[in-house]
Amino acid sequence: MKRRQLFGLAGLAALGPMTKPRPRQGLAIVESGRALAAVVAAPGSEEAAAELVAYIERASGVRLPTTATPGLSTLSVGSAAADPALPGLLAGLDPDGYVIKAHPGGLSVVGPSAAGTANGVREFLERQVGVRWLMPGPDGDDVPARATVRAPETTLREQPAFAQRSFSPLRDNRYPLQSEWARRNRMQGTTTEPIAFHHNLHSLFPVERYGQSNPEFYPGGNPPAPGKLTGWQPAFTVPGTIDAAVTGILEHFAANPSARSFSLGVNDGEGFAEADPVPAYYAWVNEVVRRVLLTHPDKDFGLLAYRKLETPPAVALHPKVVPFLTQDRYAWIDPAAEAAGHALTDRWLAVCSRLGFYDYLYGAPYLLPRLFTARYARTMRYAKAKGVVAHYAELYPNWGEGPKPWVFAKLQWNPDADEAALRREWYERAVGPAAAADLSAYFDLWERFWAERVPGSPWFLPGATYQTFNLPQYLDQVVEADLTRSRTLVDSALARADTPARKARATVVRRAFELYEASALSYPRPVTAPAGQAEALTLLDSGVTAFQRRLDLAERRRQLIQEFASDPVLIMQMNPLSHANLVWTGWNPSEYWSLVAYLKTYEPNGGPVTDRAASLSGQHPYAALILRGVPAANLVANPSLDTELAPWRLLPRSSGTRAVARPSGEAVLRVTGRGWGGPCQIVEAGPGLARLEAAYRAPSGTAASVQLALDLIDTAGVPIPNSSVRSPVIYLRPTGTWTPLRLDCEIPASARGKPVGKVELILLVDSAGDIAVDFDDITLLRVDKGAS
Numbered sequence: 001m002k003r004r005q006l007f008g009l010a011g012l013a014a015l016g017p018m019t020k021p022r023p024r025q026g027l028a029i030v031e032s033g034r035a036l037a038a039v040v041a042a043p044g045s046e047e048a049a050a051e052l053v054a055y056i057e058r059a060s061g062v063r064l065p066t067t068a069t070p071g072l073s074t075l076s077v078g079s080a081a082a083d084p085a086l087p088g089l090l091a092g093l094d095p096d097g098y099v100i101k102a103h104p105g106g107l108s109v110v111g112p113s114a115a116g117t118a119n120g121v122r123e124f125l126e127r128q129v130g131v132r133w134l135m136p137g138p139d140g141d142d143v144p145a146r147a148t149v150r151a152p153e154t155t156l157r158e159q160p161a162f163a164q165r166s167f168s169p170l171r172d173n174r175y176p177l178q179s180e181w182a183r184r185n186r187m188q189g190t191t192t193e194p195i196a197f198h199h200n201l202h203s204l205f206p207v208e209r210y211g212q213s214n215p216e217f218y219p220g221g222n223p224p225a226p227g228k229l230t231g232w233q234p235a236f237t238v239p240g241t242i243d244a245a246v247t248g249i250l251e252h253f254a255a256n257p258s259a260r261s262f263s264l265g266v267n268d269g270e271g272f273a274e275a276d277p278v279p280a281y282y283a284w285v286n287e288v289v290r291r292v293l294l295t296h297p298d299k300d301f302g303l304l305a306y307r308k309l310e311t312p313p314a315v316a317l318h319p320k321v322v323p324f325l326t327q328d329r330y331a332w333i334d335p336a337a338e339a340a341g342h343a344l345t346d347r348w349l350a351v352c353s354r355l356g357f358y359d360y361l362y363g364a365p366y367l368l369p370r371l372f373t374a375r376y377a378r379t380m381r382y383a384k385a386k387g388v389v390a391h392y393a394e395l396y397p398n399w400g401e402g403p404k405p406w407v408f409a410k411l412q413w414n415p416d417a418d419e420a421a422l423r424r425e426w427y428e429r430a431v432g433p434a435a436a437a438d439l440s441a442y443f444d445l446w447e448r449f450w451a452e453r454v455p456g457s458p459w460f461l462p463g464a465t466y467q468t469f470n471l472p473q474y475l476d477q478v479v480e481a482d483l484t485r486s487r488t489l490v491d492s493a494l495a496r497a498d499t500p501a502r503k504a505r506a507t508v509v510r511r512a513f514e515l516y517e518a519s520a521l522s523y524p525r526p527v528t529a530p531a532g533q534a535e536a537l538t539l540l541d542s543g544v545t546a547f548q549r550r551l552d553l554a555e556r557r558r559q560l561i562q563e564f565a566s567d568p569v570l571i572m573q574m575n576p577l578s579h580a581n582l583v584w585t586g587w588n589p590s591e592y593w594s595l596v597a598y599l600k601t602y603e604p605n606g607g608p609v610t611d612r613a614a615s616l617s618g619q620h621p622y623a624a625l626i627l628r629g630v631p632a633a634n635l636v637a638n639p640s641l642d643t644e645l646a647p648w649r650l651l652p653r654s655s656g657t658r659a660v661a662r663p664s665g666e667a668v669l670r671v672t673g674r675g676w677g678g679p680c681q682i683v684e685a686g687p688g689l690a691r692l693e694a695a696y697r698a699p700s701g702t703a704a705s706v707q708l709a710l711d712l713i714d715t716a717g718v719p720i721p722n723s724s725v726r727s728p729v730i731y732l733r734p735t736g737t738w739t740p741l742r743l744d745c746e747i748p749a750s751a752r753g754k755p756v757g758k759v760e761l762i763l764l765v766d767s768a769g770d771i772a773v774d775f776d777d778i779t780l781l782r783v784d785k786g787a788s
Contacts (some may be wrong), residue, residue, distance in 0.1 A: 007235060025075055027107055027151035029128075030060045037063040037073040037151075043694060045078025046382050048118040050107075052125065053242055059129050060144045074106035075151070082108050089157050095194070096186065097159030100152065101123060107151040115192045122184055128152065132429045133184040135399055136177040136404055138568050139504035142429045160186070162193055162383070164356065164390030167405070167410040177568045178397065178540045185409040193392060197302025197324045197356065197713065202229040204243070204248040217241050219273040231269035231653070236280040238273075245284075246291045246759040249401060253296055261300040264288065264321075270308060270655060272533035280567070282313035289318045301723065302360065305348065307465055313345075318353045324356035324392060330372050330378045334455050337462035346385060359468040364572035366521040367472060369512075370398075371447040372417050373407050380415035396574045400512020403427065413646040427487040430505045435496035439509065440501050442489035445482065453477040459728055470579040472726050483517050508569055515560045517658030519576075522553035524588040526744065529597060536598045536609045536635040540616075540623070543591050547622045557589040580712065580725045580751060586618070587785065591621075593691040596629040596781075625689075625785060632781045635683050639778050641667045651680045651762055668697075668774040671765045675742035678706075679775070682713065687749040687756055688784040692761065695738045697774040702734040704767035707745040715757035723751035726764075731774065747782065 021632065028036045041049035049066065052367050053076070068074055071558045080086035085105040090099060092443065098111040098120030109120040125131040129149055132142040168354040170182035171189045183189060186382070211223035218224065224232045232711050249262050264285050274280045287303050305312070305323040325348055348355050348763035361381075361690045362370065378413045391412055397405045403426035408423055423443070427436035435648065438761035454460050461471040528534035559578055564570040576582040595609075603610045637647050645662040648669060656675015663670050668681050692708050707730065712723040727743040748756060763775055 026153045030062045030149040037075045038069040039075045041272035042078035042737040048121045049077040058143045063523045076108040090521045094159035100156040136181040160413045167395035195302040196261045199268045231273035233659035236284040237271040245288045265304040319353040322354045324358040326358040328360040330702040331462045334462040359393040361393045363575040364399040364574040369401045369446040376420035431497040432502045435493040438489045438493040478520045516551045529594040551586035590687045622673040629783045635780045647681045649678045668776045676766045678763040678765040685759045685782045688782045690782045692743040694778045698734045707764040709762040713758040714754040720751045
């Protein structure tokens with residue numbers, strides 16, 4: 001296999017981490033309560049040396065001197081001067097690599113960079129002192145007591161399997177304790193990542209600079225609003241955009257001469273000027289890079305092979321270009337998705353010299369431990385074997401997931417590590433040997449859940465760039481026995497943890513489980529409509545019985561998320577409450593509207609279920625509201641499209657050639673073209689329980705999906721950004737017959753601090769090719785929970 005190199009370094013796939021024998025003897029650092037070595041830091045390595053001194057003191061109680069001291073060995077940090085063999089050992093080593101070498105008079109820990117030296121110090125602390133950084137914060141460190149600390153007699157030369165390794169949002173210092181945890185586990189940050197690749201074209205085409213002089217630089221000749229960084233791209237086929245980009249990049253390098261790379265990553269949110277941006281964008285990238293390299297031949301250029309740009313171009317990319325292929329590789333748990341992902345990787349490797357993987361490993365805002373360590377280890381070994389040079393992931397850690405962040409960081413450095421052994425080590429170090437089995441059983445339960453139950457569920461999207469983390473329908477697969485068993489295990493682990501630090505870590509897991517449990521039990525899961533009187537009576541009685549408990553659990557869930565927001569460890573950096581579909585009150589709209597539909601269909605003039613609801617209505621608001629829902633009217637204007645299209649229209653932000661019409665002679669909404677978007681209309685519908693229904697007809701050969709959506713609008717008539725309430729993505733069945741669609745939901749009283757007054761009803765159709773799909777029988781029902 002061809003070796004792929006990054007910055008002229010030795011092929012990382014070929015140089016994996018070396019074996020780690022533990023020597024029986026070696027240079028004594030601490031013995032019998034005495035310091036036998038002094039730590040001496042080279043300029044630029046003071047922080048790493050201080051970390052070494054601090055953790056040895058925590059383990060042994062002995063503080064090592066920090067200046068050369070007669071009679072003591074020297075533990076040199078960051079300098080290659082003590083041994084003539086060190087410069088040769090450092091030659092060709094990845095900047096994050098290190099050498100640990102004993103020599104007469106002491107030991108040297110040194111890397112080609114300050115980051116490499118720091119990684120060497122952490123390797124020493126892990127190997128020789130036994131330190132583990134399991135979670136952020138002081139309680140996350142496991143530092144065993146040691147009366148003796150020795151340095152190895154063998155020379156260790158090690159470097160990572162992937163030259164670029166970072167997790168967001170831990171790559172910067174927005175969350176200091178978590179960023180520190182990432183660095184100590186050898187992940188990179190914004191200042192040490194070798195290749196820039198994020199969304200960035202907005203920086204080259206600020207509307208303040210080019211909006212008036214060159215409107216043709218923007219899609220359709222329409223510059224975006226000042227400060228708008230998403231939803232648009234420069235027009236790649238306009239020659240002047242190449243000149244402007246080169247000018248901007250040269251200005252950047254002049255202002256930042258130490259910058260090693262520049263990102264040509266497209267802006268987020270698509271908005272391409274070209275119907276098929278692949279050939280235009282990658283040709284544009286090649287020409288921009290060619291011109292910049294005329295004066296800056298040592299620079300590299302990253303970019304995002306994202307969504308529409310996931311398809312590789314027909315021409316080879318310049319060797320200085322590093323695409324980051326964006327995929328949620330959890331989906332590779334499905335064999336067909338894995339095969340497709342491998343095939344796409346091979347296609348990319350045929351047109352680029354170096355390739356990075358961009359992954360979606362969330363964490364938050366998921367409402368269960370999302371564990372797939374065995375799957376991830378397999379993916380990382382595949383990446384190493386293919387010569388992938390970089391790995392970036394949106395982690396947004398949820399520390400209730402226990403070993404996941406730690407194991408994933410270890411696999412970033414060495415994908416050949418035994419992930420099962422790493423998990424066992426984390427459990428034992430986190431809560432102690434007596435509690436480890438309980439914690440292992442708890443997380444194994446959820447690992448099996450994501451491996452066995454979620455794939456194949458309607459929520460799972462094997463072909464999507466990322467799974468819909470802002471939709472909670474994976475909770476449909478949870479059964480109460482999962483929660484009962486989980487509670488038993490985490491309670492037992494907490495009881496058996498035998499030191500304050502171990503109890504503190506077990507408490508993190510236990511508190512996070514409280515949120516998972518409250519979420520799963522209060523989640524408004526869909527119900528099957530009652531088929532007869534007995535089922536309807538059972539559904540009514542069970543709803544009344546569970547009503548208050550659901551409300552209490554939903555409120556407890558909200559309180560926990562708010563409490564976690566001020567906790568430096570449990571904070572969910574992607575807050576579930578900021579996603580409309582992850583906010584609920586305990587009311588179950590599916591159950592509610594199923595009972596209303598039963599009464600309307602089977603008891604229009606009254607009957608046993610109606611009588612039962614009436615008898616309960618005085619004491620139970622749930623039963624009273626069911627009766628008030630029966631006369632709820634359809635709020636959709638022109639639902640039957642008898643004569644015209646209005647007030648239906650095409651959603652303005654639709655993409656591609658998407659169009660909406662009422663075909664002559666047919667009372668239907670017809671969605672045509674390719675791209676994303678569809679018909680919409682604004683409806684007077686305030687807070688309450690809602691049911692949106694429609695039917696579609698897709699002819700044979702149709703390849704498309706649809707989501708039903710209610711975008712929230714405030715009482716002043718202004719759309720509330722990022723507040724859409726949506727159904728899961730539904731793949732259309734191309735049967736040529738009418739098929740029903742449904743979204744049961746709760747329209748909240750407010751979203752993002754704005755009171756809700758209206759909704760925009762949307763049928764969001766997505767297709768890569770041209771389609772013609774019809775919609776009819778569109779109904780929106782709503783009932784105000786507080787109405788009397």
